[in-house]
Amino acid sequence: MSITVEQLTHVYNSGLAYETKALDEVSFSVESGEFVAIIGHTGSGKSTLIQHLNGILKPTSGTIRIGETEITDKKTKMVDVRKRVGLVFQYPEYQLFEETVQEDVAFGPKNLGLEKDEIDARVRRSLSLVGLDYEQFAQRSPFELSGGQKRRVAIAGVIAMEPELLILDEPTAGLDPGSHLEVLDMVTSIRERTGCTVILVSHNMNDVAQMADRIFIMDSGRIVRSGPPREVFKERDYLKSIGLGLPQAAEVAAVLEEAGMPAAGVLVSSQELVTYLTAQLGGAATQGEAER
Template identity: 55%
Template sequence: MLLEVKNLSHNYDLESSVTDYSLQDINFMIERGQFVGLIGHTGSGKSTLVQTLNGLIKPTTGQIIIDDQDITKTKNLKEVRQKVGLVFQYPEHQLFEETVFADIAFGPKNLGLTEQEVEQRVKNALEVVNLDYETFKDRSPFKLSGGQQRRVAIAGVLAMEPEVLILDEPTAGLDPKTRQEIIAEIVNLQQKTSLTIILISHRMEEVARLADRILVLDEGKLVLDGTSAEVFQQQEFLQEIGLGVPQITEVLMKLKNKDNMIATDIFTIEEAKQEILKLMRG
């Protein structure tokens, strides 16, 4: 077991009532190498939860155990943030160095690595996000396109070689082509390294297609935990808490009302096409 959350609760105002808790009695475990989707409407507690996992917020009560270490009790938050990398929404707003190399190298340098080790980490991180090292290392991050800036910001977290990578809306604000490219890079990264990934996204299609497992938050509580198929079968409940289901799932569920033989645990256009063709052919 890589990560375990036990009885986690958080209240930003300790003098307020229990109903004002942003997180309430959260419990779950994540295995090494899992790809976990985290969804919930605005204000459900997603950002608070991932910031507790990264040590940015100390929860009011409960435990977060990573590699058998309770990070809520450790004073070495630097080590915690090395293990759990967090890429915020619009991470390019946090770029600050004069060159791409310097920005990505900032974290590894603070780990006390040699120059050669730092350079290798920068090269590896740029390769993962599909940016050529020689082409981009000396360029200013502020003169790159939006998609390139997003890649550099993600590379800066990857260069820390975390055990868990948390991505908060990694494709927000990008054009469709760049969005697809970033997603492909995330998929490739997870397949090549078996990195444990937690993805926050409001795009249900994105989460359904990528995640092995989905956690659903509502008003600070963990209300669903299961595979994409299990979670998105709960269409009415998800709509009640302000969420939807992937459009593909919605179409297939409507067809299922007419023909019980059609499968609804499908999340790609090609698979849905084949299923509908099979139905039409009888």
């Protein structure tokens, strides 16, 4: 589902002494099926922006169109918007409340007034999408699961609404490295299997560089840069000036380049860095290629 945002401004505490412009004339569009990541330091406006996309926050001015629906139009029913836009908050497992995993995931679809068979099918589908075995987990209490599993149940609850646009606000915060990877793989697989548009808010430059089609960089309530990862991460000094860094592989390559080694371009993964360094240092992999 496509998104078109024009001149979106949001002012908190309007008219008071501590009035703050959290969003300042933000305009952008996202194509249907695209994977967009939003980065920016704390307080740059990321969370305020995504909360506008399913109508939790109302803009001070500006318009937002999700698919064919202009959600900033007063006549638009928010229920219809929220059916199509799934928002996964930070630490979503704090919102688990039912006695079983099955009931928790079914809560949303039930409220849509769906038939029991359809609800059941959706619960099975969502749990499979988040990588939890239905037979093993459906009747367990969500509270006795591990941190990573709880989070996946919470995300399944959002997926069960079958959103066309899935927004995740730092879905891996507080997870161990293994669960971190599992949740990211899960996001990739949900997108592949459902074709939904994904917006991911993250502080992890490595993740966004490897996953996103495009990155929006926010600073002081504006989108100051947008483009494919290998483009936006070219501007090392600028990113540093707004409190952001490069993916680790790109940072190492940039430091080496400054010290006189040949430019590597923007590297996004440890594998790419290993390949580049092997070539520079004359390791086995390069020799093989040179012979060819």
